[in-house]
Amino acid sequence: xxxxxxxxxxxxxxxxxxxxxxxxxxxxxxxxxxxxxxxxxxxxxxxxxxxxxxxxxxxxxxxx
Numbered sequence: 871x872x873x874x875x876x877x878x879x880x881x882x883x884x885x886x887x888x889x890x891x892x893x894x895x896x897x898x899x900x901x902x903x904x905x906x907x908x909x910x911x912x913x914x915x916x917x918x919x920x921x922x923x924x925x926x927x928x929x930x931x932x933x934x
Contacts, residue, residue, distance in 0.1 A: 874929060875926065875929045875930070875933070878922055878925050878926045878929060879926060881922050882919055882922040882923060882926060885915045885916075885918045885919035885922060886915075886919050888911070888912075888915040889912045889915035889916050889919060892908045892909070892911040892912035892915060893908070893909075893912045895908040896908035896909045896912060
């Protein structure tokens with residue numbers, strides 16, 4: 871990709887989807903360990919999504 875802003879948006883959407891999927895897996899997990907593992911993955915994806923949102927804002931500000 872040549873446009874870093876577009877790449878950031880796509881990465882942010884990808885992390886949001888991973889977070890959603892992990893939260894669903896956590897809800898359907900039968901074992902407590904599985905639930906905790908999926909919750910940790912969901913939290914990690916949420917953190918990355920938030921960082922990508924910060925990057926997106928910075929890229930927009932730099933472009934202006």
